[in-house]
Amino acid sequence: MKIYVWGTGCGAGDLLDRGLDPREVCGFLDGEGRDGSFLGRPIMAPDALRGRDFDLILVASRQAEAIAAKAEELGFPREKLLFCRNNWSLQDRNLSYERAARVLPEELLEELRRPQRAMRDPMWLEHSPLQDRDLENDCVRLRSLEGICRRLEGIPGDAAELGVYRGAFARCINALLPKRRLWLFDTFSGFAEEEAGGQAAGLVEAHRLADAKKLLSLLPHPERAEIRRGLFPGTAEGLEELRFALVSLDVDLEESTLSGLRWFWPRLSAGGFLLLHDWANPKLPGVARALERYEGELGCALPAVPLCDVCGTLVLTKSRRLNT
Numbered sequence: 001m002k003i004y005v006w007g008t009g010c011g012a013g014d015l016l017d018r019g020l021d022p023r024e025v026c027g028f029l030d031g032e033g034r035d036g037s038f039l040g041r042p043i044m045a046p047d048a049l050r051g052r053d054f055d056l057i058l059v060a061s062r063q064a065e066a067i068a069a070k071a072e073e074l075g076f077p078r079e080k081l082l083f084c085r086n087n088w089s090l091q092d093r094n095l096s097y098e099r100a101a102r103v104l105p106e107e108l109l110e111e112l113r114r115p116q117r118a119m120r121d122p123m124w125l126e127h128s129p130l131q132d133r134d135l136e137n138d139c140v141r142l143r144s145l146e147g148i149c150r151r152l153e154g155i156p157g158d159a160a161e162l163g164v165y166r167g168a169f170a171r172c173i174n175a176l177l178p179k180r181r182l183w184l185f186d187t188f189s190g191f192a193e194e195e196a197g198g199q200a201a202g203l204v205e206a207h208r209l210a211d212a213k214k215l216l217s218l219l220p221h222p223e224r225a226e227i228r229r230g231l232f233p234g235t236a237e238g239l240e241e242l243r244f245a246l247v248s249l250d251v252d253l254e255e256s257t258l259s260g261l262r263w264f265w266p267r268l269s270a271g272g273f274l275l276l277h278d279w280a281n282p283k284l285p286g287v288a289r290a291l292e293r294y295e296g297e298l299g300c301a302l303p304a305v306p307l308c309d310v311c312g313t314l315v316l317t318k319s320r321r322l323n324t
């Protein structure tokens with residue numbers, strides 16, 4: 001079979017880590033102008049497939065709505081597309097699972113067939129600067145971020161994200177906190193080598209393909225962003241005096257998460273929030289271990305509330321005295 005994967009990010013990496021053999025894949029489609037290769041297979045623009053013969057496209061991106069429209073424009077037959085993310089809105093987008101059953105494990109197919117419910121927006125969050133494409137990514141995570149940002153009025157400090165990747169979450173922070181400086185820490189070329197060893201190949205490969213310049217062009221207020229490129233905590237040198245009202249900590253692996261907690265928690269303002277992404281993610285157990293180790297070092301448990309978002313964020317907060 002001639003199979004293509006649409007996406008060169010975590011979704012594509014995940015398909016491979018969950019059993020899709022990269023030798024079965026002719027190429028990876030990327031609608032955002034990336035080229036080169038992904039796990040030894042060429043990356044190409046979706047337009048390059050126009051008029052060419054293929055059997056199946058596994059859509060491994062969350063931008064299902066936009067990709068469905070683009071595929072229609074290019075004349076790709078709907079029955080040859082299998083949406084592996086966000087395949088349900090009110091009804092299943094996938095017309096057939098037959099071809100995919102030849103290359104994907106049954107367990108994954110079962111998961112895709114299960115109905116996913118459309119979610120209503122909270123009524124109290126009117127006039128949101130977030131766009132549908134942000135919410136499609138993870139509605140609970142993004143709407144919670146919005147609620148948290150609205151509570152930050154009067155709390156001093158900048159915003160920061162450690163672990164930015166292609167900037168999907170950073171873009172939302174920047175949109176919701178347009179007046180705050182936003183520090184963005186990432187290697188923009190993936191995990192530290194000593195941490196990447198032993199991790200799933202798709203996860204590691206997917207994170208190599210980020211681009212700091214492109215990220216700036218996606219931000220609604222790029223003038224507020226400060227990019228620190230390289231391995232953290234080295235990239236925080238000289239910034240010790242900063243204080244933060246909001247920190248997103250999203251580096252997936254244990255040692256980097258621990259470095260992030262050690263550096264950011266003491267610098268979080270009273271009343272501020274630290275969002276620990278993947279804390280309850282069974283695929284990334286190092287995140288919860290890092291928090292346990294840090295709490296062990298402090299000798300106390302940090303006040304925290306779990307979110308029921310896709311990857312299990314834990315929201316940590318520092319209490320603040322009221323001026324009475």
Ligand SMILES: C[S@@+](CC[C@H](N)C(=O)[O-])C[C@H]1O[C@@H](n2cnc3c(N)ncnc32)[C@H](O)[C@@H]1O
Nearest residue numbers: 163164165168169186187190231232250251256
């Ligand atoms: C899961 S991605 C971040 C996703 C992003 N927060 C989002 O929601 O779209 C993890 C990122 O952490 C970065 N990273 C991991 N360890 C790091 C370290 N020690 N220093 C800098 N960046 C690191 C990787 O390069 C990768 O881009």
